[in-house]
Amino acid sequence: MSDVIVVGAGVVGAACAYYAARAGLDVTVLDRGPVAGGTTGAGEGNVLVSDKEPGPELELALLSSRLWRELAATGGGFEYEPKGGLVVAETPDVQERLVELAAEQDVPHEVVPADGLRALEPELAGGLAGGVHYPQDAQVQPMLAAARLLRHGADSFGRGALKVRLGVTVTGFTRSGDRVTGVRTSEGDMLAGAVVNAAGTWGGELAARAGVTLPILPRRGFILVTEPLPRPLIRHKVYTAAYVTNVASDSAGLETSAVVEGTPAGTVLIGASRERVGFDRTTSLPVLSRLAAQAVALFPALREVRAIRSYCGFRPYCPDHLPVIGADPRAPGLHHACGHEGAGIGLAPATGHLLAQVLTGRRPDLDLWPFRPDRFRSGEDR
Amino acid sequence: MTFEITVDGRPVPARPGQTIGAALHAAGIRAWRTTRVGGRPRGLFCGIGICFDCLISVNGGPVERACLAEARPGDEVTTS
Amino acid sequence: MTVYDLAVVGGGPAGVAGALTAAQRGLRVVLVDSGVRPGGQYFRHRDVPDEPATKGFERFARQVRALEDRADVMTRRQVWAVTREDDGFTVHCLGGAAVRSRRLLIATGAHDRPLPFPGWDLPGVLTAGGAQALLKGHGVVAGRRVVVAGTGPFLLPVAAGLAAAGAEVPGVYEANGGLGLARHPLLALDKAGEAAGYLAALARRRVPYRTRHAVVAAHGDRELEAVTVARLDRDWNVLSARRVPCDTLATGYGFVPQLDLGVQLGCATRPDADGTPVLSVDAAQRTTVPGVWAAGEPTGVGGRHLAEIEGRVAGLSIAAARGTAPATRAAGVPDVLLRRRTRMRAFAAALLAAYPVKDGWRGWLRDDTVVCRCEEVPLAGIREARELGATDARSAKLLSRAGMGWCQGRVCAYPVACLAGGGQAAPRRPIAQPVTLADLAELTLEEPHD
Ligand SMILES: Cc1cc2nc3c(=O)[nH]c(=O)nc-3n(C[C@H](O)[C@H](O)[C@H](O)COP(=O)(O)OP(=O)(O)OC[C@H]3O[C@@H](n4cnc5c(N)ncnc54)[C@H](O)[C@@H]3O)c2cc1C
Numbered sequence: 065m066s067d068v069i070v071v072g073a074g075v076v077g078a079a080c081a082y083y084a085a086r087a088g089l090d091v092t093v094l095d096r097g098p099v100a101g102g103t104t105g106a107g108e109g110n111v112l113v114s115d116k117e118p119g120p121e122l123e124l125a126l127l128s129s130r131l132w133r134e135l136a137a138t139g140g141g142f143e144y145e146p147k148g149g150l151v152v153a154e155t156p157d158v159q160e161r162l163v164e165l166a167a168e169q170d171v172p173h174e175v176v177p178a179d180g181l182r183a184l185e186p187e188l189a190g191g192l193a194g195g196v197h198y199p200q201d202a203q204v205q206p207m208l209a210a211a212r213l214l215r216h217g218a219d220s221f222g223r224g225a226l227k228v229r230l231g232v233t234v235t236g237f238t239r240s241g242d243r244v245t246g247v248r249t250s251e252g253d254m255l256a257g258a259v260v261n262a263a264g265t266w267g268g269e270l271a272a273r274a275g276v277t278l279p280i281l282p283r284r285g286f287i288l289v290t291e292p293l294p295r296p297l298i299r300h301k302v303y304t305a306a307y308v309t310n311v312a313s314d315s316a317g318l319e320t321s322a323v324v325e326g327t328p329a330g331t332v333l334i335g336a337s338r339e340r341v342g343f344d345r346t347t348s349l350p351v352l353s354r355l356a357a358q359a360v361a362l363f364p365a366l367r368e369v370r371a372i373r374s375y376c377g378f379r380p381y382c383p384d385h386l387p388v389i390g391a392d393p394r395a396p397g398l399h400h401a402c403g404h405e406g407a408g409i410g411l412a413p414a415t416g417h418l419l420a421q422v423l424t425g426r427r428p429d430l431d432l433w434p435f436r437p438d439r440f441r442s443g444e445d446r
Numbered sequence: 447m448t449f450e451i452t453v454d455g456r457p458v459p460a461r462p463g464q465t466i467g468a469a470l471h472a473a474g475i476r477a478w479r480t481t482r483v484g485g486r487p488r489g490l491f492c493g494i495g496i497c498f499d500c501l502i503s504v505n506g507g508p509v510e511r512a513c514l515a516e517a518r519p520g521d522e523v524t525t526s
Numbered sequence: 527m528t529v530y531d532l533a534v535v536g537g538g539p540a541g542v543a544g545a546l547t548a549a550q551r552g553l554r555v556v557l558v559d560s561g562v563r564p565g566g567q568y569f570r571h572r573d574v575p576d577e578p579a580t581k582g583f584e585r586f587a588r589q590v591r592a593l594e595d596r597a598d599v600m601t602r603r604q605v606w607a608v609t610r611e612d613d614g615f616t617v618h619c620l621g622g623a624a625v626r627s628r629r630l631l632i633a634t635g636a637h638d639r640p641l642p643f644p645g646w647d648l649p650g651v652l653t654a655g656g657a658q659a660l661l662k663g664h665g666v667v668a669g670r671r672v673v674v675a676g677t678g679p680f681l682l683p684v685a686a687g688l689a690a691a692g693a694e695v696p697g698v699y700e701a702n703g704g705l706g707l708a709r710h711p712l713l714a715l716d717k718a719g720e721a722a723g724y725l726a727a728l729a730r731r732r733v734p735y736r737t738r739h740a741v742v743a744a745h746g747d748r749e750l751e752a753v754t755v756a757r758l759d760r761d762w763n764v765l766s767a768r769r770v771p772c773d774t775l776a777t778g779y780g781f782v783p784q785l786d787l788g789v790q791l792g793c794a795t796r797p798d799a800d801g802t803p804v805l806s807v808d809a810a811q812r813t814t815v816p817g818v819w820a821a822g823e824p825t826g827v828g829g830r831h832l833a834e835i836e837g838r839v840a841g842l843s844i845a846a847a848r849g850t851a852p853a854t855r856a857a858g859v860p861d862v863l864l865r866r867r868t869r870m871r872a873f874a875a876a877l878l879a880a881y882p883v884k885d886g887w888r889g890w891l892r893d894d895t896v897v898c899r900c901e902e903v904p905l906a907g908i909r910e911a912r913e914l915g916a917t918d919a920r921s922a923k924l925l926s927r928a929g930m931g932w933c934q935g936r937v938c939a940y941p942v943a944c945l946a947g948g949g950q951a952a953p954r955r956p957i958a959q960p961v962t963l964a965d966l967a968e969l970t971l972e973e974p975h976d
């Protein structure tokens with residue numbers, strides 16, 4: 065028996081397990097698939113502060129950005145690149161709004177005038193109105209990040225404190241009265257002092273098995289990947305201001321905005337689309353076409369570069385765009401760490417750190433009230 | 447029936463309908479690309495456009511598969 | 527834009543037979559192929575017939591001529607995607623061309639399945655199909671001293687062709703027992719005759735044919751200089767080894783069907799007898815997606831005879847399905863054809879059973895042996911991915927980059943799946959050929975109208 069069972073070996077589950085083990089708890093991570101086989105395996109790996117509205121999510125992002133830096137320095141192995149982000153504006157109006165947002169966010173940034181853009185990104189298209197540079201924005205390789213966190217967790221705190229069991233599907237919960245005392249799985253029952261729901265986009269489904277609702281829905285996203293380029297063409301994470309509004313939008317319809325960046329492998333990643341179409345994996349050529357169009361509009365040098373693959377994933381979407389983090393008063397013993405939508409990679413360490421504080425009975429560094437599991441009225445935004 | 451193309455400046459004979467990859471291989475040039483990570487030599491492997499080992503650039507264009515690119519008189523092929 | 531009744535992708539025996547059969551029944555047909563001329567992997571001939579003449583070439587050439595009279599044959603077109611619209615399909619080709627049709631026949635064939643071993647990425651190591659393509663398609667003999675190794679009857683014509691063209695062939699090394707082939711009652715019918723002919727041709731040229739032997743390593747500085755040939759036990763573990771000098775190796779361990787377009791459209795797949803994913807088709811060669819048929823290797827590797835029959839069945843079924851009425855089971859297809867197909871499928875299954883890939887090949891690899899050639903992922907990289915929590919090919923790819931490069935895992939998917947565990951999965955390649963972002967951006971996705 066472990067102190068804690070974490071359901072889900074995505075980046076969020078990995079971070080929860082890592083920090084819980086670091087806090088001295090015995091942790092078992094369960095996943096029905098491999099490590100990082102869910103949405104983490106389909107993410108882009110942005111660790112952003114720039115796209116967050118001032119408020120609880122920005123606080124979480126800032127904490128996380130610091131923790132990713134720490135994790136990279138202590139264990140690493142997941143291609144952490146503190147490359148900085150550059151948000152660009154197509155028109156002076158938008159630039160004005162970007163500058164205002166940056167001031168409200170109150171994070172390190174630098175306003176870049178139109179004629180200063182090429183100094184940061186030589187291949188950017190002409191005619192842009194300016195931008196804002198966020199030096200704190202970084203990137204990790206999400207699958208390696210999840211896998212390495214689990215590995216470092218097991219290695220640094222003594223093997224046995226952090227165990228991973230793959231190919232185990234959680235089918236329900238064991239209870240004692242109201243209290244969740246463990247999980248029912250395809251491999252039998254497993255008991256624990258606490259259970260963490262880190263099932264990402266499937267977090268709502270898992271919560272339902274404990275009789276509680278979490279309104280988590282899949283929000284599909286496609287990424288285009290180019291051929292490996294002999295020389296890096298793009299230095300920062302570059303995206304258009306439309307990205308910020310799309311991220312915050314509630315629409316179920318298709319929204320796309322260019323997010324373009326290079327990777328250590330030489331490829332260029334092009335995102336990001338958002339649409340709520342259930343778990344439909346069929347490739348949508350119109351979406352890929354729009355992503356390509358937006359990318360070449362931003363970087364004309366990409367025109368003759370070839371896309372060699374694309375992939376899609378399903379972001380765990382909550383109606384208020386905030387993740388669910390903390391103990392569930394409706395099912396004592398059950399904790400949640402899911403619903404991070406398009407920012408779960410960025411927000412994973414802070415989530416894990418705060419949840420470990422909850423699990424060990426300490427006062428969390430950030431107020432978890434905005435993330436509480438019972439904040440949704442039933443039937444809201446369904 | 448044969449014509450000439452150049453590969454990194456060096457003349458290589460080719461026949462109409464032949465691919466650049468076939469012409470290079472026939473001329474005894476079997477290694478022309480160097481891999482990104484290990485710096486290993488590569489040339490034809492699958493010969494039918496599947497493996498992308500045989501990448502070249504023709505007349506300054508983007509990289510393409512030598513085993514699919516038909517040789518045309520005067521083509522200037524560069525390797526990387 | 528013209529909306530054809532039928533678009534056929536792939537101009538090998540299956541595609542040409544399917545296109546011709548449908549065209550002869552009055553359908554407006556277009557055939558799209560990436561080659562400079564129809565032929566596929568088997569009939570890759572220059573205009574001059576080769577010597578010794580490839581079996582069946584005359585017949586195939588006749589079919590192509592007949593097809594060219596009745597249908598549009600578009601060559602040098604690489605299809606990178608197929609999309610489904612309300613009442614038909616768009617076949618997207620590189621360079622911006624697109625073809626519209628009401629129905630689709632996928633006849634995209636297969637490519638070689640190589641196995642990794644130390645040194646297999648040295649220039650001079652070719653796939654057996656690559657050596658064959660050089661010879662038949664371009665009149666280039668792959669090397670002066672060419673070793674042929676792998677498994678399956680395809681090694682024989684490759685070796686015989688090379689020897690006849692003047693190459694010295696120090697040996698043909700068949701990793702399986704080989705005897706199974708001649709003894710199988712079904713095999714006496716057909717291919718065994720052909721195989722015996724090639725064996726006799728090899729014997730005349732004193733080319734040794736060794737069963738239970740394989741090339742387990744290739745050596746050379748910048749190019750191939752020698753290979754290690756090993757005697758194997760029945761599971762392909764090495765019993766003894768010796769070095770054979772050579773400048774070229776032609777190798778292949780069966781074939782990988784090309785399913786990309788079918789998978790893009792959502793066609794269901796099934797594991798073939800040896801676990802290879804193939805498109806599921808019914809008696810009329812229909813896939814599970816309405817309006818999409820498949821014939822030849824994408825429905826299971828079975829060689830050119832079966833491919834041609836499947837193409838004909840598909841062509842008949844497509845013609846019978848004209849109008850709006852859905853096709854009933856194999857409507858319009860004569861029983862004789864279906865019986866021949868049944869017999870040939872049994873033959874194909876027997877071949878798969880006679881020439882399996884045995885696990886012992888894993889022992890040929892060293893830690894630093896490249897498994898994924900594009901991303902240069904060695905065996906140790908795959909092992910590390912497993913230690914980090916990969917349990918199948920997809921997660922091994924995410925954690926090691928094996929299969930993420932230019933070829934999209936076409937070359938390494940099989941060995942990676944074997945090494946990672948979890949079985950062979952159907953490939954997901956939404957972009958089946960590298961396409962420029964400009965072409966992708968400027969894609970017009972119009973709704974079809976008549
Ligand atoms: C296209 C795209 C781009 C993105 N880009 C970024 C980005 O740049 N930066 C960023 O921060 N975020 C990004 N995201 C979002 C990010 O990927 C997710 O927020 C994050 O991966 C969520 O992690 P997770 O651990 O919560 O979920 P997951 O990674 O999905 O993990 C959940 C795990 O739970 C397991 N599970 C579920 N149910 C059960 C059960 N009953 N029993 C056992 N196991 C179960 C699943 O198998 C899965 O492994 C992107 C998402 C998409 C789709």
Ligand code: FES
Pocket residue numbers: 467489490491492493494495496497498499500501511512513514
């Ligand atoms: S040799 Fe394989 S793609 Fe050209």
